[in-house]
């Protein structure tokens with residue numbers, strides 16, 4: 001069976017598939033889950049198509065063939081779905097009653113012998129809701145623990161924890177798919193509990209989507225170990241990392257960075273840092289001179305986004321100014337850290353300098369950066385499937 005997600009594919013009549021998996025993945029966790037599901041489908045005699053959502057977007061997603069099962073897979077960011085996945089769901093074609101499911105991978109951890117789950121909050125149900133509004137029949141959602149990849153916020157887990165968490169995730173993912181394919185609905189009490197908690201912290205998620213992610217994007221920088229190879233820019237899933245500088249090119253993170261951690265997780269020199277001392281400076285650089293001084297809105301402006309009642313206007317004027325201030329401050333920072341001793345100073349004041357990096361152990365960059373972003377897993381021939389079962 002053939003799989004093609006683009007308008008070209010549809011025109012050539014090449015658009016039928018039993019399972020279509022669209023994923024976003026920074027460090028490979030979610031990618032790995034799509035591979036497990038595609039393999040599991042294949043063992044059941046179903047063809048599966050796997051595509052990353054950015055490629056699908058660039059290829060102008062064609063209406064999905066009737067009857068094909070759609071799976072949307074993503075990492076959790078700030079207890080909800082990352083913006084590119086929300087955009088993907090908003091732009092998805094009408095489902096016309098076709099079945100779909102949603103998986104959010106989340107930050108599993110392990111201390112001693114005890115595994116701690118991540119927290120997907122509203123991630124699954126937000127995307128499920130958007131798909132349902134577009135006419136998809138959502139059959140199930142799954143929050144799945146994979147090793148936490150947020151290495152700007154904490155050290156990467158050690159290899160033994162990673163192996164344990166990954167090994168536990170696979171059977172859960174496969175069981176979930178088997179249930180959905182068998183026609184069962186998979187909305188567990190647990191996932192509804194996570195949704196309820198997610199709604200309680202929805203303000204944090206909203207704050208992240210509106211401002212936090214732009215702030216986090218401006219914390220990354222390359223330390224003096226950077227060789228200027230440009231691998232990070234080439235492999236950025238959203239193409240928002242640029243190499244700048246004529247004599248000595250260095251990566252520059254624009255505000256559309258999603259903090260997916262791919263650049264940091266895969267850099268062969270471990271040259272990418274998230275500046276923690278810089279984060280503190282940036283906070284004051286952005287809130288004081290611009291928001292506070294420009295708008296003269298009083299001390300409350302220094303603690304954006306908490307405007308007093310009735311000062312919504314201040315907030316709305318402040319918002320674009322804050323984004324502008326972030327961009328200006330980052331441009332200045334980037335110029336400063338071209339001076340080696342200043343760079344060394346900022347690198348020395350990060351935690352990431354000492355932290356272990358992370359990417360999904362079996363995933364290499366080439367897996368994540370296919371030229372056309374689409375992979376096909378054909379169905380196992382019926383005879384082989386019958387023999388296997």
Ligand SMILES: Cc1cc2nc3c(=O)[nH]c(=O)nc-3n(C[C@H](O)[C@H](O)[C@H](O)COP(=O)(O)O)c2cc1C
Pocket residue numbers: 024025026027028029030031074075076077078079080105106107108117118119120146147148149150151258259260261
């Ligand atoms: C910026 C950022 C925010 C995150 N927020 C959450 C979160 O709110 N809850 C959670 O369980 N995991 C969170 N994580 C962890 C990832 O969702 C998790 O490790 C995921 O499996 C990464 O998948 P990927 O490698 O496919 O990108 C976050 C990671 C990043 C980088």
